Amino acid sequence: MATSTRLVGRIKFDGELLKNDLKVLSELPSIKEQYDEFGSGTWINHSLYNKSGEWKDTVFTDINHPAIQTEVGAAMPYLSRIIEEYFDTDHISMARVRNLIDGLVIPHTDFLELSKEKAQYVRILIPLETCIDSYHSEEKFGVFRMRKGDIWILESTVPHSAINLTSDNRRILSLDFRYADVENPHYSLIFKDRSIHDETVEPAVVSRTPIESEDLQDYLEQLSERFHDKDDAEQILVKLSQIQLRFDSPVSDIYKNLSEVAKLTQREDLVEHCEKMRTFYIGSRAMNERFPLRKGLF
Known part of the structure; x- marks a missing residue:
């Protein structure tokens, strides 16, 4: 699967409906982050769909069936509808909302633990709530900002990172897909509604200078x-x-x-x-x- 980092579309959210859904996350009790060593500062993950259907389960695992909606996912009807109407839910293995506040996602490479064919996997990130001083970086793509509603495919099998320099929320919807049943899958398979697939959208790339x-x-x-x-x-x-x-x-x-x-x-x-x-x-x-x-x- 060709999954090099790229901006592949944009969703125009209903601001009030999205705000109501995100309020659900703000009112949840704090839980221990299961990938604590991958974050510095405040890094919170909430599962909307996963293998177990338990909202506190944020561990990424392979599954051979569509992910199960959690209690939190059910309490966020607008965002769940976005996922189910726009994306290929038959191949979603996990859906999480990840919040980074005044913190760093430690530079890392995903899927190092997996011995299976990594071309089966594709991860997309869609900002739901962002701020002007939050950034992503990827080994080959460079440093860029993810704007609200942007649909990013992330090549997570190369080193990448994220940082929020502010105390404001930076919430991103992370969707993981697995295509074990498709030979030579193309990333466009993730779209159920292709109206949001638009690769003409220009990314917000950060200009950097050489360092002596x-x-x-x-x-x-x-x-x-x-x-x-x-x-x-x-x-x-x-x-x-x-x-x-x-x-x-x-x-x-x-x-x-x-x-x-x-x-x-x-x-x-x-x-x-x-x-x-x-x-x-x-x-x-x-x-x-x-x-x-x-x-x-x-």
Whole structure:
């Protein structure tokens, strides 16, 4: 399946109906994020459709049947209608609303755990509520903003990340599709209503400038002075992700620079920790493998 990152359409939402649905999420009790190590700051996921039908279940798994609507999905009639009328629900394996507030989705690669053919999978992201200072970045596409109603296909099998620099909600509808029963599937199969499929919509790509190697080295040395133990790695990763928004470099360079910061400390334990981070997030990992990024995770 050709799933390189691209903007493939736009939905014009009914503002009041969408606002009523999103209020449901705001009133839900807090639950533990099952992928805690993939987020820094506030990162909240709510399942609308999944394998179990339980709204607190946010774990991505393969299923051989259409996803089951959760109690939360049923309480959001407008958004559920959008999903069911516009998209191929027979092949949806999961639908989540993901909120990022003053935080970072740790740079990572998806589906590293899956041994099956990754071409079966396609993930789309549709912003429901956004703010001017929230961004996505992808290894080959660069840095871009997802505007409300944009329909983005994300090539999640390459390093990618997201960041919200504000305390405002950045809610995105994430839909996962799997086409195990279709030979050489094309991403356009996700559309039930093709009226929203429009690849002439121009994306909001962020213009970045090159960074001088001397300037970068000076900044890495400054960061190394703050790197005292393994628990500092997360905030240094956040700082490196922020400069990647403005200066032209691929997502994977964030981990290269993190390792360089660790080497400047002359601490072998920190170098080893950062190399393990790189492997887990963008290299390889086993099914159900976890990473103890912050204190108290285990």
